[in-house]
Amino acid sequence: MKVLVVGGGGREHALCWKLKRSPSVSEVVCAPGNPGIQREARCVAVGAEDVDGLVNLALSERPDLVVVGPEVPLVLGLANRLREEGFPVYGPDKAAANLEGSKSFSKRLMYDAGVPTARFEVHVDVEEAIETIRSWGAPIVVKASGLAAGKGVIVAQNEKEAIDAVRDMLAGNSFGEAGSQVVIEECLxxxxxxxxxxxxxxxxxxxxxxxxxxxxxxxxxxxxxxxxxxxxxxxxxxxxxxxxxxxxxxxxxxxxxxxxxxxxxxxxxxxxxxxxxxxxxxxxxxxxxxxxxxxxxxxxxxxxxxxxxxxxTKQLEGVTLAWENGTALCVVVTSEGYPADFDKGQAIGGLDAVEAAGTTVFHAGTAEKDGVIVNAGGRVLGVTAVAPTVKEAQQTVYAALEHLDWPGGFYRTDIGYRAVAREEGK
Incomplete structure (x- = not known):
């Protein structure tokens, strides 16, 4: 079957990579994709948030399945539009996507459904939010209610930090519309x-x-x-x-x-x-x-x-999943300065050598300029290895990363540290 994947990040690269290796799949098309995804799929320059453009692309390509990778097109109702046109879609409709699109909706739904979660309050007024912070004390969590690409969560260690975050979101507009409502939670x-x-x-x-x-x-x-x-x-x-x-x-x-x-x-x-x-x-x-x-x-x-x-197609009943033994570990390489400001357009070398050292390099925020891979986002690469133990997977990735030729790249050096400590009985 032909599969259309929507998105252009590391998640979508991993999905395209796996779909290309799936016996049931004859062709993978990705919109918009990225330079890494181009190795696995035919990329078409339609943005992941261009709902009309994606519907037209589906009507043109006639895929047997559409897989929507990112959250924004789901919140915008892409799955609804595609289903209306008769396409099988993997991804929830707009109403269900609100579970991620609005943290205030999500928390209230958890409360109504009896799902265990942290105590919370929703605020749109700065002074009322500050009153809650002072009443509860710190540490305390402040979240922008809307979509903020995983960055709209502040785990404040003191009241001042929490109050600054609230002012930043509600009055300072640091997260735009996403921060027009804040969720304050106890720190679990x-x-x-x-x-x-x-x-x-x-x-x-x-x-x-x-x-x-x-x-x-x-x-x-x-x-x-x-x-x-x-x-x-x-x-x-x-x-x-x-x-x-x-x-x-x-x-x-x-x-x-x-x-x-x-x-x-x-x-x-x-x-x-x-x-x-x-x-x-x-x-x-x-x-x-x-x-x-x-x-x-x-x-x-x-x-x-x-x-x-x-x-x-609602035929999942009875399906089971098989997994490789051992551990897979991924280290994300970001642009220096992320999650704040960073420079784009820096040449990234050594990618073939990184892969030759036993890893798969999934592209996230990359672009191609004059035949050279450059950084085009905050999170840029996901270097991944599979090994019998967490320690071995960790060692493989970090040894491979020594071949990366990108002075402007940054990564943590301890991914998997909790599991390694467990393995070593610490």
Whole structure:
């Protein structure tokens, strides 16, 4: 079958890479794609947020399946439009995508559905928000309610930091429309994990567990980012934890959406904190995580095209997934200065040597200029390896990164450190 993938980041590169290797898939088309994706798919220059352009592209290409990678086109209703034209789509309709598009909607839905999560309040008024912060104390979490590319979350260690964040979002317009409403939450303590599910109506198929590293710097210090690296599986997600997340978080939220007339088809991403009281929900996303998608696709043995088509056509019941043993680990290389300002257009060399050292390089924020790969975004590369142990996967990636010729590139040096410590019995 022919598959159209929407998006141009590291997640979409991983999806195209896996779909190209799926026996059920004869051709992969990607819009808009990137220089790395060009090796796996035919790229067409239609933007991921150009809903009309993407519908016209689908009408022209007539794919057997459309896979929508990023959250923005889903929130804009791309899946609705494509389904109206008769295409099988992997990705939720606009109403269900609101689970990620509005944190205030998501938190209220969790509360109504009895899904375990942090105590919260929603505010649009600066002074009322400050009053809550002073009443609750710190540490405390301040979130922009709308889409902020994974960066609209401030884990404030003191009240001043939280108040500055609220003023920045509500009065300073630092996140635009996304920050016109803020969610203030109690700060949960524990280990964070990513639990993803392929959902098709009432059928929920868990993916392997993974763990992201959202903070910019080693030891989980510094500002939040869209993700600095990830690995799968996450040892902290035992079989018992995975079962609890499925029954107390995934099933209730999908049922709550359905009750409101929003049937979910696509990936449900539950970011959970493993607290002493059990798993609690930090956030929901409505698509594959980035960078979690890269290690997940690297470990998946099943035919991805077959699985996603089954979900899109409501035939997922009875489908199972097979995984490679061992660990897949991805280190994200960013532009120096991310998540704040950074320079673009810097030449990136050594990519072939990085891959020759036993990794797969997934492109995220890259472009091609005069035949040279250059950086075009904040998160630029996802260097990924699969090995029998977390330590070996980690060592493979970092050894390979020594071949990267990009002085303006930056990456954490400790991705997977929690799992390595567990492996070594520390």
């Amino acid at each position: 303590v524990g280990e964070e994990a990513s639990c993803l599910f392929i959902v098709s109506g009432d059928t929920i198929l868990p993916l392997a567990s993974s763990q992201d590293h959202k903070a910019l710097l080693d030891g989980d210090k510094g500002p939040n980012t869209g993700g600095m690296g990830a690995y799968s599986p996450a040892p902290c997600v035992t079989d018992a934890v995975a079962s609890e997340v499925l029954e107390t978080i995934a099933r209730p939220i999908i049922a709550a959406l359905k009750k409101r007339g929003a049937e979910f088809i696509g990936t449900l991403y539950a970011g959970v904190m493993l607290t002493e009281e059990g798993p609690k929900t930090l956030e929901f996303n409505v698509r594959f995580g980035d960078p979690e998608c890269q290690p997940l696709m690297s470990r998946l043995k099943s035919d991805l095209g077959e699985v996603l088509l089954a979900a899109a």
